[in-house]
Amino acid sequence: MVSSTNPEYDAIVIGAGHNGLAAAATLARKGLRVVVLEQSAQIGGMSRTSEISEGVRASRIAHLLYNLNPVVAKELGIGSASSPLATRVIPTVTLSPDGRHVVIRDGTPAYADGSAHPEAATYAALRSRLHKFAQLLGRLSTMSPPDLSGGLSSMSGLKELGALAALGLDAKRLGKKDMREFMRIILSNANDVLLDELEDGPLAGSLAADAVRGSCSGPRSPGTVFSLMYRLAQGGDVALPIEGMGAVADAFAKAARHYGVKINTRTSVEKIIIEHDRARGVVLQDGSTITAKTVMSSIGAFQSMMLTGAEHFDAEAVRRLRNIRHKGTAAKVNLVLKDVPVFAGLQPDQRAGRLLVAPSVTYVERAFNPVKYGDMSTHPVIEAVIPGLADPALSEAGAHVMSAIVQYVPHTLNGGWTGEAREKLVRLTIDSLEQYAPGLGSLVAHADALTPADIEAETGAPGGHWHHGEMSFDQLLTVRPVNRLSRYNFGVGGLYLCGASAHPGGDVTGAAGRNSALQAIKDGVAS
Amino acid sequence: MTVIMKDIHAEAFAGAVPEGIVPTPFHDRLAPLSKAKRWTGWAGYISPLVLDTLEFEYFAIRNQATLFDISPMHKYRISGPDAARVVNRLITRNAEKIGIGRVGYAMWCDEEGMVIDDGTVFRFGENDWRLCCQEPQYSWLLDVAWGFDVDISDESEEIAALSLQGPTSFSVLQAAGLGAAGNMNPFDLTEIEKDLWISRTGFTGDLGYEIWMPASTALEIWDRLWGPGQTWGLRAIGYEALNIARLEAGFIAAGADFQPVHIAQRLGRGRTPMELGFGRMVDFEKGHFNGRRALLEQMKKGPRYQLVRLDIDGFEPADDALIYYRGKKEVGHVTSAAWSPTTKRNIALAELKAPFGVEKFEDLWAEIFVNHEGVWDRRMKRISFIKGPFFKNARARATPPAAF
Numbered sequence: 001m002v003s004s005t006n007p008e009y010d011a012i013v014i015g016a017g018h019n020g021l022a023a024a025a026t027l028a029r030k031g032l033r034v035v036v037l038e039q040s041a042q043i044g045g046m047s048r049t050s051e052i053s054e055g056v057r058a059s060r061i062a063h064l065l066y067n068l069n070p071v072v073a074k075e076l077g078i079g080s081a082s083s084p085l086a087t088r089v090i091p092t093v094t095l096s097p098d099g100r101h102v103v104i105r106d107g108t109p110a111y112a113d114g115s116a117h118p119e120a121a122t123y124a125a126l127r128s129r130l131h132k133f134a135q136l137l138g139r140l141s142t143m144s145p146p147d148l149s150g151g152l153s154s155m156s157g158l159k160e161l162g163a164l165a166a167l168g169l170d171a172k173r174l175g176k177k178d179m180r181e182f183m184r185i186i187l188s189n190a191n192d193v194l195l196d197e198l199e200d201g202p203l204a205g206s207l208a209a210d211a212v213r214g215s216c217s218g219p220r221s222p223g224t225v226f227s228l229m230y231r232l233a234q235g236g237d238v239a240l241p242i243e244g245m246g247a248v249a250d251a252f253a254k255a256a257r258h259y260g261v262k263i264n265t266r267t268s269v270e271k272i273i274i275e276h277d278r279a280r281g282v283v284l285q286d287g288s289t290i291t292a293k294t295v296m297s298s299i300g301a302f303q304s305m306m307l308t309g310a311e312h313f314d315a316e317a318v319r320r321l322r323n324i325r326h327k328g329t330a331a332k333v334n335l336v337l338k339d340v341p342v343f344a345g346l347q348p349d350q351r352a353g354r355l356l357v358a359p360s361v362t363y364v365e366r367a368f369n370p371v372k373y374g375d376m377s378t379h380p381v382i383e384a385v386i387p388g389l390a391d392p393a394l395s396e397a398g399a400h401v402m403s404a405i406v407q408y409v410p411h412t413l414n415g416g417w418t419g420e421a422r423e424k425l426v427r428l429t430i431d432s433l434e435q436y437a438p439g440l441g442s443l444v445a446h447a448d449a450l451t452p453a454d455i456e457a458e459t460g461a462p463g464g465h466w467h468h469g470e471m472s473f474d475q476l477l478t479v480r481p482v483n484r485l486s487r488y489n490f491g492v493g494g495l496y497l498c499g500a501s502a503h504p505g506g507d508v509t510g511a512a513g514r515n516s517a518l519q520a521i522k523d524g525v526a527s
Numbered sequence: 528m529t530v531i532m533k534d535i536h537a538e539a540f541a542g543a544v545p546e547g548i549v550p551t552p553f554h555d556r557l558a559p560l561s562k563a564k565r566w567t568g569w570a571g572y573i574s575p576l577v578l579d580t581l582e583f584e585y586f587a588i589r590n591q592a593t594l595f596d597i598s599p600m601h602k603y604r605i606s607g608p609d610a611a612r613v614v615n616r617l618i619t620r621n622a623e624k625i626g627i628g629r630v631g632y633a634m635w636c637d638e639e640g641m642v643i644d645d646g647t648v649f650r651f652g653e654n655d656w657r658l659c660c661q662e663p664q665y666s667w668l669l670d671v672a673w674g675f676d677v678d679i680s681d682e683s684e685e686i687a688a689l690s691l692q693g694p695t696s697f698s699v700l701q702a703a704g705l706g707a708a709g710n711m712n713p714f715d716l717t718e719i720e721k722d723l724w725i726s727r728t729g730f731t732g733d734l735g736y737e738i739w740m741p742a743s744t745a746l747e748i749w750d751r752l753w754g755p756g757q758t759w760g761l762r763a764i765g766y767e768a769l770n771i772a773r774l775e776a777g778f779i780a781a782g783a784d785f786q787p788v789h790i791a792q793r794l795g796r797g798r799t800p801m802e803l804g805f806g807r808m809v810d811f812e813k814g815h816f817n818g819r820r821a822l823l824e825q826m827k828k829g830p831r832y833q834l835v836r837l838d839i840d841g842f843e844p845a846d847d848a849l850i851y852y853r854g855k856k857e858v859g860h861v862t863s864a865a866w867s868p869t870t871k872r873n874i875a876l877a878e879l880k881a882p883f884g885v886e887k888f889e890d891l892w893a894e895i896f897v898n899h900e901g902v903w904d905r906r907m908k909r910i911s912f913i914k915g916p917f918f919k920n921a922r923a924r925a926t927p928p929a930a931f
Contacts, residue, residue, distance in 0.1 A: 187676050277815060310674030312617060314638035319670050484638065491820070 009292040010031045010526045012282055014269050014307070015460070015499060017045025020298035021252035021263075022513030023498035025076045027296075028259035032526050035290065036261060037282065039268040042246075043253055045298075045459045045509055046466065049246025049394075053336045055444045057394050059245040059403035061332050061455060063385055064090075064354065065508055067234050068248070071142045072510035075234070076255040085251035087239035088390050091353040095436045099345035101351065102202050104412040109203055112346050112435020124195050127207075131236060133182050133476035134229040136170050140275065141233070141511050144519050145478045145486045179426065187473070187509065190224035191361050200360045208365075209358035209381050210236075213407065214466030218368030219361050223472045230471060230505075238354050242317060242391050248508060251304035269340035272297070272308045272495065279494040280306075294526040296516060297426040298463035300326065301469065301481035304490060312492050320482035324501070325473065328452030328464030329371050331409035333429045335402040336446035341437040357432055359383035366495065371408035376425060380383030380432055381407045399445065404429055409462050411452035422449045431519070468499055490514040530761030538794040542884050548573050550583055551598040554754070570663075570683075572599040572693045575765035584768035588731055589869050591760030592693035594752065598735065599743070600646075602682040603658045603668055608673035610654035616817060617658075617671050617885050618648065619800055621810040625650050628654025630714045630726045632683060634800045634808055636818030639764040640825060641788035641797025643667065644781055648797035649716055656680070662790065671817060675691055679752065688747035692735030692750065692772070694922055695759035700725075700736065702755035708736060709927035723748065730769060734922045734931065759930075771865045774874060777836055777916035779803060784834060784862040784876050798878075802830045833884035834862070834915065839873045842866055848893040850877055854907055858883040861893065874917045875912075888912055 007494045013024045016038035024034045042048050046061040053206050053527035065087055068318035093112070101112040107127055110474040117123070121396070123407040174182060185193050190211040197269040198204040204268055208219040211228035218224075239245045253263060270284040272295050297304040302321045310318050343351060358381050384404040388395035393408025395401065404427050426447040434440045447466055469475050478486045481501040486502075488496045500506040520526050529724065548568040551557075557575060565576040574596065579585065587593045605613055615622040618633040625631040627650050634645045646660030668679045670919060691699060700708050708725050714725040722741055729735030731791050740748050754759065773780065776815070788797035799822055800809050809822055825831075840846050844866050850859040859879035867874045875886075881889065892907045922931045 277820070312610065312815050314761065314820075315616075315667070315670040316638040317672070318673055 005294050007281065007291040009035050010036060011035075011292055011294040011296055011520070012292040013334055013498065014272075014294045014304075015039075015045065015261055015298035016043035016249075016253070016265065017298055017459070017499065018047050018252045018510055019251055019499045019513035020045075020296070021249065021261075022072055022076065023219045023254065023296050023517040024261040024263075024513075025256040025481075026084075026222065026514045027521070027526060028077070028256060028261045029361045030521055033259045034256075035292075036256065037267040037269055037284075037290075038265045039460070040262065040458070041266050042245055043265060044249030046251040046455070047245035047320045048245030048459065052334045052401050052448055053399075054163070055395075055397035056245065056336055056399050056401055057370060057503040058333070058334055058403050061450065061459070062245050062508065063240075063403045063405070065239040065241050065248060065414040066231060066237075067507040067509045069142065069509040069511045069514075070234070072514045074508070075514065077251070077258070078251045078255055078510070083251045083254040085247060086242040088242060089237050090240050090352070092238060092387070092513070093350055093353040094202040094345065094356040094358060095343070096202045096345075097359055097435060099386055099435075099482055101205070101343075101345050101350075102421060104203075104206065112350055115383065116279065117200070117203065119338050122403065123203055124193075125229055126197050127232065127236060128180070129181070130225075130229050131232045132174070132464060136174070136182070136232045138172060138233045139227060140477065142515065144488060144515055145503045147478075147487055149405040150279070151188045159458055175223060179516070185225050189224060190219040190223050192220075193225050194219070198364055199509035202356075202359050205358035205364060206356050207358045208361040209383065210405075212364065212381075213366070213383065213405070214328075214330045215470055215472075216325070216329045216371070216408075217470070217472070220365050226476075227471050229428065230507075235314065240385060240387055240390050240484035242393075244387065244391075244394065245508070252510065253443055256354070256387070257296070269307060272304075274308060274312050274492055274495075277312070277493055279492055281292065285516070287356055294494045294520055296496045296497065296520065298497075298500040298513060299460050300324075301485070301490075301497055301501040302462055303499060304501075308492065308495065310489070317482065317485060317491060320485075324462070324481055325470040325481055326392075326463035326465040327474070328411045328455060328461070328466065329408040330466055330470060331406045331425060331452060333402065333404045333406050334427055334450075335426075335430070335441075335444050337386075337402055337443040338445050339443050340389065340400055341402070341433075341443055342442045351386060353385075355382075355384040357384070357436070366472045369409050371410050372413060374410050374415065376428065377407070378407045378428060378514040379410070382432055384433065388463060402433075406452070409451060411456065413451070417451050419455055422451070425449045425451065462501075463464065468501040469505070471505050476505065477503060485491070488519040489523065496520050538858055549595050552742040553596045553689070553749055556749050557596060557763060558736075563765075565765065569735060569766070570599040570601065570661075574599055575763075576762050576767050577765040581767050584762060584764035585771050585868060586764040587760065587764060588693050588733060588768060588772045590694065592691060592695040592756060593762050593806060594698045594749075594756075595690040595764050595766075596688075597741070598687045598692045600683070600688065601660050601663055601796050602686050602688075603664060604680045604682050605656040605658060605668065605672070605677060607708055608654060609672075609677045610656050613672045613675050613677045614648060614656050614658075615677075615813060616815070617668070618828050619809040619816060619822070621813040621820070622650075623650065623813070628716050629726050630716050631860070632808070634803075634805060636800065636822065637788050637797070638818055638821060639788075639797065640799045640818040640821035642800060642803060644787050645779070647726075647820065649726065651716070662787050665727075665782070667697050667760040667789070680832055685741040689738045689749070689752070690729055690735065691738060692729045692731040692733055694734055696735050697928035697931040698759045699752060699756040699761055702758060703744055703752045709734075713924055715877050727889075730778055731772040732778070732916055732923060733772070733920065734925070734928050735742045741799065744822065746872065754834075770863075774863050774876065775866050775867050775869060775916070775918035779876065780863065784878075798832060798834070799825055799830065802832045803823060803834045812844070830881050830885060831882055832859075832878050834878050835875060835884040836891060836911050836913040837861075837875045837877050837893070837894075837910045838917075839864075839875055839910050840908065841895070842873050843895050843897050843908075845875045845893045845908070846874065848875075848895050849895060850879060850883075850910065851892045851907070852883060852887075853890050854892050858891070869916050875910075884912075
């Protein structure tokens, strides 16, 4: 029994990914005593910068920032003097096999040689429309998902309804035409919506790739328009963090420490202590105990249940948590290059952009097919950056890292992840890029492949999934991570989910952590 | 030339899955006894509604001894190192208070605290249990047991069972050479002979036993009871007689007095144990069990409905009657009703909307329609509330039982 003693902390946060840190900082900002426990030696989860080979550092897993939530950043002072974070918005370069690459800068596409793109106006209009719709949904991202279980007879039920009504009002303000369009496409698939307006080429391919990044779906899967909107929630700009994604995690950590949060790395939680249906603390792997009034878990929802013990959850909750879809399909291949590769048809400075291998929507869909059957794509979709070009401090020795997110790569490969299979993944990546950058293979000094299984092992992300669970309609809003557990409270009193498995989900936004902390404070369990 | 298609599907599965409702292990003895030829389907089995006449069968329950075939009940074995934990996670009462060699009545709920079903749990050993109930529960038990070291097996087909009820039921056992059951207390469970288990349980509120055996020995056990039992007035009965006896005893029936929430199609049809009058069956102190948080929430808010026992003026059975407050406002309905031949009262179970039946008990009326040879008559009858069972007799608990 630990309940007789005074708890050491107001809150324990499990996992020092950016969401765990955002939750900790938000709680500490309100004067609570918070400790963050991280099992690995490094904080950041998927946002980390590490040495890929001697003298060369790069973002180990995630490498770009899309959707950092401005409300979270403002509240926690991310990017301010106390928690500095420098980013550089980079253009997107969507590669074409015929060398007519398209460069998208500030939402406007043009050919790499500077000539106008015939679909520039159509693309801009489509993107701004999707962004407008995304903002509508974005309104929900900084609050707990609505809870209508109480019906309309109580004040709290009416408040919840009010939040939804405001959303409905916003939707009405869209005007009849936009509203009709919103309703028409919201549940639709990216393939249909994109190809209604664009030719099936690299420009449409870039949006298709963005719609499915990190998920186990192809552009023809239902719900991919929604995920594209989600991607465009903050405008669709892509930013390269200076000093890699580790700098993003560091900024969150600085903000947390600034408010007095203690961060313990190499501290693995063995079990969450529950007494009388209340979270009381955690038992660490070394057998020691830390007590707290609240336990916040930023790891996967299923994993959080296992740490707590299935006996503390209703059977329905256990069944739902067991069946969360989180098949990771994105691998990370980091290539250490002896020199900057030459891309036929690209100006040297354009290589510093986000390079996409997604020459058409059909290509992206075809790439998805093999992963359904446990094989990797022979012609993968790739998002690559050479961060050293925009951020020279990363590569002291003159070498460069080409950081590539390669899709689709199964978590559980037919025949298993043997050394041979990994080599094949690296070879397929290089082969695909060599189509556009001949001679790239001869520049590779070292290659480092992280499969979804590796990402899971290294960060604990379930299935190695970038969002801790597929961002599909059946796993969003009031059903994220699962029905009845969407309000951050994880069944047991004082136990909360605060990671990507909770609303609003994945990407480096910080919203899940921040919302969860605010809900815990509102519920009055932390203080 | 005509190509004749072979129905390979029908060939491969011929005989594997029975078509229609099937006989129970006792059917060969029941069928010749049936004068009424009134059968019903019960969980896929042929089961008698009435074998002789309802009156004969009912009075045999209260005055002699009766055999009712309960083989169609669903029976699940729960065994393994975590079996006790799984049973405790399932049911709302504290399973640890059910001793080895004992049986307990139990309810279990979904996550919203709504009753999935009620039934009996048998404790054969520290971690060896059987759940016996009306509705199929296999997949639910697998859900509840996930993450625990336990085996769940469906014994419904392998285990045949008879309910032997009535004041001379112990005498029947004695005559059949099973007199060792004499020292069994109510809710005791014992293996009286190899592979022959007896529990002192039943659905009549009278002296009675339930006898559990492998289906292969069913007829042999029937014959062993039936012959010597004749001296003690042993009769075979159908469900209709039993239904009156169970109502007199105040027992509730799934599908009538509550809707098992997993098969209810409409929202809001589920009821909590408290709403069914079984708040004492919920142990909030034993640790987490399914639906605990939702039930705790209801303890704060109070019940939405209340199942109550009623004595209704007059003698016309109040089946399906609506209940009115001050004769005008509809506040509930009768879920089960009968003229009780033993207590000579017009009894019923009814569901009332709170606060009626919770704190308001006055000026309530049952609206009974009677059809007198083609002419409908509407009668408003005053109701009064009864605490405890309508029928209660000390012989049900006497140990050792006499030849009543």
